[in-house]
Amino acid sequence: MTSSSFSRSSPPAALVDRPVIDWVLLVAIASVAAVYVRAIAFTPIEARQGAVQKLYYLHFPTALGAYIAVGVTALTSIVFLWLHDERADRLAEASAEVGAMFLLVVMAMGSIWAHVIWGTWWAWWDPRLSLTLFLWFVVIAYLVLRGAIEDPAQRGRYSAVLGILGALLIPFIHLSVYFTDAHLHPMPIVAKPDKPSLPPEMLLTFLLSFAAFTLLTVALIRARYRIGVQRDLLAAMDESGGGA
Amino acid sequence: MTDRADLQPPGVLAAAWLVVRKDLAIEYRTRTAFLSAVVFSILGLTIFYFAWDQSVVAPGDRAPGVLWVVLTFSALLGLQRSFGIEEHDRGIDALLVSPISRESIYLGKAIGNLAFLSAVQLVAIPALVLFYNLRLGQPLLIVSGIVFLAMLGIVAVGTLFSAMAVNTRLAELLLPMLSLPFFVPILMNAAQAGARVFAGRPMSESLAELKILIAFDIVFIIACTLAFPFTLEE
Numbered sequence: 001m002t003s004s005s006f007s008r009s010s011p012p013a014a015l016v017d018r019p020v021i022d023w024v025l026l027v028a029i030a031s032v033a034a035v036y037v038r039a040i041a042f043t044p045i046e047a048r049q050g051a052v053q054k055l056y057y058l059h060f061p062t063a064l065g066a067y068i069a070v071g072v073t074a075l076t077s078i079v080f081l082w083l084h085d086e087r088a089d090r091l092a093e094a095s096a097e098v099g100a101m102f103l104l105v106v107m108a109m110g111s112i113w114a115h116v117i118w119g120t121w122w123a124w125w126d127p128r129l130s131l132t133l134f135l136w137f138v139v140i141a142y143l144v145l146r147g148a149i150e151d152p153a154q155r156g157r158y159s160a161v162l163g164i165l166g167a168l169l170i171p172f173i174h175l176s177v178y179f180t181d182a183h184l185h186p187m188p189i190v191a192k193p194d195k196p197s198l199p200p201e202m203l204l205t206f207l208l209s210f211a212a213f214t215l216l217t218v219a220l221i222r223a224r225y226r227i228g229v230q231r232d233l234l235a236a237m238d239e240s241g242g243g244a
Numbered sequence: 245m246t247d248r249a250d251l252q253p254p255g256v257l258a259a260a261w262l263v264v265r266k267d268l269a270i271e272y273r274t275r276t277a278f279l280s281a282v283v284f285s286i287l288g289l290t291i292f293y294f295a296w297d298q299s300v301v302a303p304g305d306r307a308p309g310v311l312w313v314v315l316t317f318s319a320l321l322g323l324q325r326s327f328g329i330e331e332h333d334r335g336i337d338a339l340l341v342s343p344i345s346r347e348s349i350y351l352g353k354a355i356g357n358l359a360f361l362s363a364v365q366l367v368a369i370p371a372l373v374l375f376y377n378l379r380l381g382q383p384l385l386i387v388s389g390i391v392f393l394a395m396l397g398i399v400a401v402g403t404l405f406s407a408m409a410v411n412t413r414l415a416e417l418l419l420p421m422l423s424l425p426f427f428v429p430i431l432m433n434a435a436q437a438g439a440r441v442f443a444g445r446p447m448s449e450s451l452a453e454l455k456i457l458i459a460f461d462i463v464f465i466i467a468c469t470l471a472f473p474f475t476l477e478e
Contacts, residue, residue, distance in 0.1 A: 081474060137425040144421055148412035154477070158408050161471045162422065165401070168467055172429040175456050 022226075028219035031212040035205070043205045052116040057205055059109040061213030062102045063132075068217050069099030070139065077163030080156055089156040090232070092163055094224035096142050098217060103136040127177035134173045138166040152232075256351070259344035263352020268359060270329060277325045278363060281318045285368035288314040289375050307376040308387075308439045312431050314368060315361075315391065316398070320420055322360045323402040326353050327410045340476060350472035354403040354465075361395050378442075386441045393454070394434040396461040401426045404468040407475045426464075433457045 039057040046053035072095040080088040110129060115121050123129055142162050149155040198206075254262065271278055292310040293303065330336035339349055369388060373380065402423050409419040434457060437450035 134425055134428050137428075141421050141425055144414070145408070145412065145418065148414040148418055150413070154411065157474045158412075161404075161408070161474050165404075165426070165464075165467060165471065168463060169426055169429070172456065172460050172463075176429040176432045 022219070022223050025219040025223050028212070028216040032216050035209045035212040038208065039205050043201050044199060046202075049117060052113055055109045055113045057209045059106060059113065060206065061209045062105045062109070064210060065213045065217035066099050066102035066106055066132075068214065069095040069102060069221060070135065072221065073099060073139075073142070073163050074167035077160040077167075080160040081164070084156075086152065086156065086232070089152075089160070090225055090228040091221070092159065093146060094228060095221045096139055096146075096163075097224055098220045100136065100139045100143060101220075102217070103132055103139065107132055107136070130177045131170075131173055134177075135170065138162075138169060142166065253343035254348075256345055256348050259348035260351035260355060262344070263339070263349055264356045264359070267326070267329075267353065267356035271356075271360065277322055278360065281321045281360075281364045282367045284321060285314050285318045285364060286371050288317065289368070289371055293375060303376040304378060304442075307372055307378055308435060308442050310376070311369070311372055311387075311391070311438070312394075312435045314372075315365065315394070316424075316427055316431065318364050318368065319361050319395070319398050319402060320423065322357055322364065323399075323406045323423070324409075324416050324419055326357050326403060327406045328416075331410050336476075346473040346476060347469050350403065350407075350469055353407070354399050354468075357399045357403055358395060361399060362392070365391060365395070383441050383444065386447065387438045390434050390438050390441070390454070390457070393457045393461060394430050397430045397457065397464055398423075398427055400461065400464045400468050404472055404475065407472065411475075411477075429460060430457065433460075 035057065039054055043054070043057075045051055073092045076088040076092040076095070079085065080092065107129070110132075111121050114123055114126075114129075142159060145162055146155055146159050149158060253259070289310060292306070292313065296306055327336070330339065340346075365388075369384075369391070372378065373384065378384065402419075405419055405422040405426075409415060409422060412418050433453040437453040437457070440450050441447065
């Protein structure tokens with residue numbers, strides 16, 4: 001830091017104009033909390049599984065959020081290699097971080113549920129569990145790669161390449177893990193051809209939880225994206241400030 | 245003076261072959277990577293022999309698993325070096341200014357890595373047969389074929405990641421982290437098909453795994469060839 005950094009009269013407007021409170025994120029967190037109050041207090045307990053079934057209202061929607069986030073990373077990776085737009089790179093970074101966190105939540109909730117219902121914390125024979133774990137490894141590698149490169153243009157290209165190859169990898173992992181005959185994972189209840197076979201209160205809680213977590217996913221990606229914008233602005237200021 | 249006709253740039257495959265020859269010549273003269281990968285493989289075979297209770301799991305039942313673990317990690321040793329040697333004296337710059345396409349550099353590096361890894365396996369697989377008392381015969385030949393299919397995929401992905409990893413702050417630490425998740429479907433299918441062949445079951449039971457393996461090789465050889473130019477400095 002040189003003294004010129006401190007003597008600058010006014011920082012760029014973009015750094016000042018940012019609203020201090022992230023309302024979208026607050027609304028998202030509040031709706032997740034509301035869904036959980038409903039899930040715990042106002043939704044019937046499942047007859048055979050008992051209270052542990054309530055993890056479903058966290059497990060399914062976070063899985064959806066994780067898939068949205070990872071999908072956004074793959075798409076924005078393609079966009080970045082195509083248009084070289086730094087916004088695409090920042091969006092890819094933001095959604096990869098959110099995806100990594102959600103995948104971890106999905107696995108943790110699944111693991112707790114499996115401990116009660118299957119009697120084991122981890123089940124290698126369950127294809128979806130293995131798929132989620134390997135997907136998580138790819139996302140973590142993506143984030144570590146980003147952290148290991150200083151030059152923004154190079155970081156953008158490398159991580160976009162990894163993002164696209166990772167998207168190509170998913171079908172292969174899917175094919176490989178589904179080869180085992182054991183399908184222990186609960187089969188679709190809501191999205192099956194005929195009518196959903198669960199009580200209307202549960203169905204409503206599910207739909208609300210999907211909505212709340214989709215909002216949370218978008219809000220977290222947005223918040224993380226804005227941190228990226230600030231960070232890049234700050235880096236640009238440091239560079240120009242050092243020379244002044 | 246040289247004849248102007250000689251100065252035509254070589255075609256994609258001819259240029260790739262020049263890169264292969266360059267890399268293999270360096271390896272032939274130094275032999276550092278080859279010897280360390282061979283010694284590593286044999287050490288791995290012996291360590292894994294003692295990693296299980298001999299009275300519970302028979303050596304013959306362990307052999308297929310040991311084969312894949314040793315193959316994976318010796319591959320990482322070779323892949324590390326593939327672009328590592330170009331960093332010394334910035335050899336990669338000379339490759340980039342030479343009149344050959346970037347795809348040729350990738351294909352040349354990948355073929356060189358495949359040759360390197362095959363040579364290591366030519367020592368490691370006989371050592372496995374020796375140490376684990378495997379029977380010679382048709383199953384071993386089929387498993388060697390599966391090993392080759394697996395190596396194609398490993399080399400396709402690993403060569404690209406080697407080029408990326410050397411340009412990062414973490415360098416050699418990053419390559420396994422990037423590559424291993426991509427090796428998962430290769431190893432899962434190759435190991436399952438291989439174990440069945442070793443157990444004397446007919447090939448027809450493993451066709452699905454082999455199809456996935458071949459599809460992986462095709463998809464990732466094409467994808468990584470196309471992606472490679474993006475990993476080089478502009």
